[in-house]
Amino acid sequence: MSNPTAAMLVIGDEILSGRTRDSNMHFLANEFTRHGIDLREVRVVSDDHAAIVAAVQALSAAYDHVVTSGGIGPTHDDITAPCVAEAFGVPITVRDDARALLQAHYDRTGSELNEARLRMARIPDGATLIENPVSIAPGFSLQNVHVMAGVPSVFQAMVASLLPSLTGGAPILSQTLRVMRGEGDVAQPLGALAEEFNDLQFGSYPFQKDGIYGTNLVVRGSDGARLDAAMTRLNALFTDAAA
């Protein structure tokens, strides 16, 4: 039985222009790994209507789950919600429960629920709200697409709200062996072992320290016993080079 698959869609000119360094991808990757959901692909697109609609359609057809990040605020460039609605061919309107959440929040903070802020209550027909304990304006799930904010603290809170409702698989475990040998020296024995343990993933990540080349050998899989067996063999292969 294999784990559910997922993709992420990051929406935002600010990432592609280099103004902001995205951190949501790294956060989600770790959460999904722990939850046994296999993150297979990430796309970053700009605040462009056609690009967002096309990416939502392609990813939602190809994977069990899609998480989007960004573009659900109150400004003119926040177009994710209507794009997701269009991708699935459903109408989008201001929804009473979402409006009530915002009204209560702005009453409490003494701000006005103006037309711009009301945009954040637009929810596609048939969607389920995702709770936002940080800044209240909700995300939503429409079919297998989960729409969340781009601000990292809000994104993280929404992931925490969503995760319990997603069926995960066995957590994906990993073990690392650090060896003081160049990648070119470990490649052959590592490749042979990877072929033998073809139910596991083997990765090698070179590094350089004080002019010496080393490699981190990483084995990943969801069966702890198999992982242990592979690590025993890996240790034996590189017993003279462990660091």
Added chain:
Amino acid sequence: MSNPTAAMLVIGDEILSGRTRDSNMHFLANEFTRHGIDLREVRVVSDDHAAIVAAVQALSAAYDHVVTSGGIGPTHDDITAPCVAEAFGVPITVRDDARALLQAHYDRTGSELNEARLRMARIPDGATLIENPVSIAPGFSLQNVHVMAGVPSVFQAMVASLLPSLTGGAPILSQTLRVMRGEGDVAQPLGALAEEFNDLQFGSYPFQKDGIYGTNLVVRGSDGARLDAAMTRLNALFTDAAA
């Protein structure tokens, strides 16, 4: 005249599993912005043959340039070079000039140019080498796809080798106004200004500091005079809220 467009393809299980936080995307975004190349899309895929071939084909057809990062080392999971060759339907073989570079390097460092390391001299027919002053094993450009290493120091050096050969456009400039108002309060006037200056891009990025909400308003474009004009108007709109 608009700037050339580009996409990036990041190849690596280690990014999608959360083991490594990618930094090459942020670096390339800034370099392209400075060079007047419009980075429109980034995709991250795993070390999977079919996924890499499909992404290379889709992105090279849609954009002027594609930069790939990762998967060109000596190990079994380094499959980017043959995947790019397959995407364009050309053969790939160990090439004499690439082999000579590696031979000289390993002679100098006292390592053996073994079979694994020789994989790094496989270059698709018709490709141009990209110089790697850090660890010698070259990248390559095949048609509009530029194949580079994933290790950040090597990736950055290869980008520096490649950039002078790419025709850029006018650098994309940006100016920021920081205002101590929530995004919902700036949205309406900002949207109106964005419609008036529709040759520029307007972004708004909320933040929270000491419990107070503020927003960074960013205007981007390649015409400095237009940018100045927009900033003058923006300043006048929010003169009471500038921080």
